[in-house]
Amino acid sequence: MLECLRLSADTRWLDLGAGGGFLAEAAREEGQGGAAVGCDESEAFLAGASVYGLRAVADYRRLPFADAGFGAAACLAALHHVEDPLLVVGEMLRVTAPGGTVAVGDVRRGSPAAEFLNVFVDEHTDLGHRGRFYDVDGFAEIVERAGGRDARGTAHRVPWTFGGRGDARRFCRDLFGLRPGTPNGELDRALDGVGLAESDDAWTLPWDMVFVSARA
Numbered sequence: 218m219l220e221c222l223r224l225s226a227d228t229r230w231l232d233l234g235a236g237g238g239f240l241a242e243a244a245r246e247e248g249q250g251g252a253a254v255g256c257d258e259s260e261a262f263l264a265g266a267s268v269y270g271l272r273a274v275a276d277y278r279r280l281p282f283a284d285a286g287f288g289a290a291a292c293l294a295a296l297h298h299v300e301d302p303l304l305v306v307g308e309m310l311r312v313t314a315p316g317g318t319v320a321v322g323d324v325r326r327g328s329p330a331a332e333f334l335n336v337f338v339d340e341h342t343d344l345g346h347r348g349r350f351y352d353v354d355g356f357a358e359i360v361e362r363a364g365g366r367d368a369r370g371t372a373h374r375v376p377w378t379f380g381g382r383g384d385a386r387r388f389c390r391d392l393f394g395l396r397p398g399t400p401n402g403e404l405d406r407a408l409d410g411v412g413l414a415e416s417d418d419a420w421t422l423p424w425d426m427v428f429v430s431a432r433a
């Protein structure tokens with residue numbers, strides 16, 4: 218995602234659907250970008266995201282920011298929540314200065330990770346999960362239809378690494394908010410379906426993502 222964003226050291230950038238600030242923390246660790254602004258509809262998630270200079274609790278379909286105020290805008294793993302992603306990408310382009318970069322990333326349509334979310338997580342959480350996922354071409358088409366120029370995309374298999382199967386279980390229970398009564402056996406079968414496997418000194422869960430960037 219950060220490779221797509223190509224943040225300069227002084228770029229003020231917007232992280233949409235920021236959650237707990239994972240992307241901005243990675244940018245800071247890698248010395249990329251200037252001040253980051255985090256925006257999410259969840260006050261609870263943003264409350265724990267101290268990495269941002271400014272936090273805005275808002276719906277990403279109608280952003281509380283002026284036109285062209287940011288050098289770049291990103292939206293990681295959040296567009297699958299929205300029925301009309303054109304609205305969100307249109308807002309990202311509106312608040313990004315001409316020539317700046319907008320980048321979106323999400324789970325790849327048709328991948329084992331997408332099935333895990335929309336079948337297993339859907340069944341074992343109170344809120345359920347009905348994500349709308351895209352392949353590279355579908356994502357790029359959305360970005361271009363919203364007004365982005367020269368959209369470019371890639372698919373990546375991102376390995377999540379764990380110390381053991383127990384760590385993978387705990388992480389997924391917490392991240393996805395699985396009901397406490399969800400049996401370990403069912404979770405194990407679902408994670409094995411995604412491809413959880415032991416390698417030399419770690420366990421990896423392959424998570425298929427697509428990333429698309431374009432110029433405002």
Ligand SMILES: C[S@@+](CC[C@H](N)C(=O)[O-])C[C@H]1O[C@@H](n2cnc3c(N)ncnc32)[C@H](O)[C@@H]1O
Nearest residue numbers: 234235236239257258259276277293294295298
């Ligand atoms: C899977 S999390 C991803 C968080 C973060 N980008 C990351 O990669 O760790 C999806 C985020 O989208 C946010 N979100 C969902 N619908 C939203 C909306 N309508 N407006 C703003 N944020 C929204 C959720 O609150 C959540 O924080």
